[in-house]
Amino acid sequence: MLNVSAIIHLARTVVGSGIILVSIVSALSLAALYVFQRKLVYPSMLKKAREKVDTPDMFDIPFENIKIKTKDGEVLQSFLMLHDSNSSDYTNKTILILSPNAGNIGMFLPVANYIYNNLNYNVFIYSYRGYGHSTGHPHEAGLKLDADAVMDFIASHKQLSQSSIITYGRSLGGAVAIYITSKYGDQISGMILENTFLNIPKVIPHIFPLLKPFSWLCSEFWNSEEDIKLINSDIPCLFLAGTNDEIVPHDHMKQLFEIVGTKNKSDKQSTKIWRDFNANHNNTIVAPGYWEIWADFTKEMVIPIGK
Numbered sequence: 001m002l003n004v005s006a007i008i009h010l011a012r013t014v015v016g017s018g019i020i021l022v023s024i025v026s027a028l029s030l031a032a033l034y035v036f037q038r039k040l041v042y043p044s045m046l047k048k049a050r051e052k053v054d055t056p057d058m059f060d061i062p063f064e065n066i067k068i069k070t071k072d073g074e075v076l077q078s079f080l081m082l083h084d085s086n087s088s089d090y091t092n093k094t095i096l097i098l099s100p101n102a103g104n105i106g107m108f109l110p111v112a113n114y115i116y117n118n119l120n121y122n123v124f125i126y127s128y129r130g131y132g133h134s135t136g137h138p139h140e141a142g143l144k145l146d147a148d149a150v151m152d153f154i155a156s157h158k159q160l161s162q163s164s165i166i167t168y169g170r171s172l173g174g175a176v177a178i179y180i181t182s183k184y185g186d187q188i189s190g191m192i193l194e195n196t197f198l199n200i201p202k203v204i205p206h207i208f209p210l211l212k213p214f215s216w217l218c219s220e221f222w223n224s225e226e227d228i229k230l231i232n233s234d235i236p237c238l239f240l241a242g243t244n245d246e247i248v249p250h251d252h253m254k255q256l257f258e259i260v261g262t263k264n265k266s267d268k269q270s271t272k273i274w275r276d277f278n279a280n281h282n283n284t285i286v287a288p289g290y291w292e293i294w295a296d297f298t299k300e301m302v303i304p305i306g307k
């Protein structure tokens, strides 16, 4: 005769251990997710970007290869590309390029070249920790220390500190631009944001819908949604948004534009400029009209005006 209660007991044990197994696997997955999210958010190893870093002499740009030391002992690689401040067409403006999360600063040099040679601005670009030839590993608190060290360097540099500094960042670079522009408003004359996000936990579910319930596990936050409120309302800002952005929902840029402070609410366009492009996350920069608005903004809206 079947022992019904023994079967029920057996079934319970099987189901029970199944639940335990599922729980263990889930817990391990979540732990892995927690550990590996930095690799997801900062894929600095991709495309051999830690090995070879191109230098501005590839484009015949005169430059200084400057090592910047952070407060916690990391050493950052940076390229400073200056124009002659005595020349009659000197613009007295410097673009501080904040890199996106993949690749290295060498891969951004075609853009630096255009800004330096066609638009005639000084350019400063640096590698975050754990990127390119900078030491260390990337994480939010560390990247903020990097930005602090860079702003110290700019403040102590004779020609840079005299020039109008414009922060320019795409994606993760936009979050760093917002951090710098909100914290160092006195040193910044303009900001250009491209396809950046409100914060990381709000982007993750868009890229990985299954992770939506676990966004609380994010250790990387980049709270631009709050930081952008701290930006001095006098600082001109340009918002460049790809309407088909497949990584950061277009709405994040729209919301940042709504949140950012402006002196004259009824004339938002006077200091905050918005431009949509029929483009995705990475190719907005080559969309028709992108460099025209970029050049107009830096020339006409950023003090000194019109150079």
Ligand SMILES: *[C@@H]1O[C@H](CO)[C@@H](O)[C@H](O)[C@H]1NC(C)=O
Residues within 6 Å of the ligand: 085, 086, 090, 092, 162, 163, 164, 304
């Ligand atoms: C650059 O601008 C600063 C501040 O506006 C000014 O003090 C400095 O003389 C200018 N430098 C040049 C070379 O025009």
Ligand SMILES: *[C@@H]1O[C@H](CO)[C@@H](O)[C@H](O)[C@H]1NC(C)=O
Residues within 6 Å of the ligand: 084, 085, 086
């Ligand atoms: C610019 O001119 C000043 C004054 O004539 C001179 O002292 C300085 O060395 C010049 N700077 C450069 C980069 O040529």
Ligand SMILES: *[C@@H]1O[C@H](CO)[C@@H](O)[C@H](O)[C@H]1NC(C)=O
Residues within 6 Å of the ligand: 264, 265, 266, 267
């Ligand atoms: C604010 O902008 C509106 C619209 O352009 C303009 O009429 C008004 O004079 C501005 N107010 C101030 C205080 O500049």
Ligand SMILES: *[C@@H]1O[C@H](CO)[C@@H](O)[C@H](O)[C@H]1NC(C)=O
Residues within 6 Å of the ligand: 100, 101, 102, 171, 247, 281, 282
């Ligand atoms: C687009 O940019 C994202 C984030 O910056 C990067 O992860 C991805 O590899 C890029 N895609 C292409 C096709 O370049």
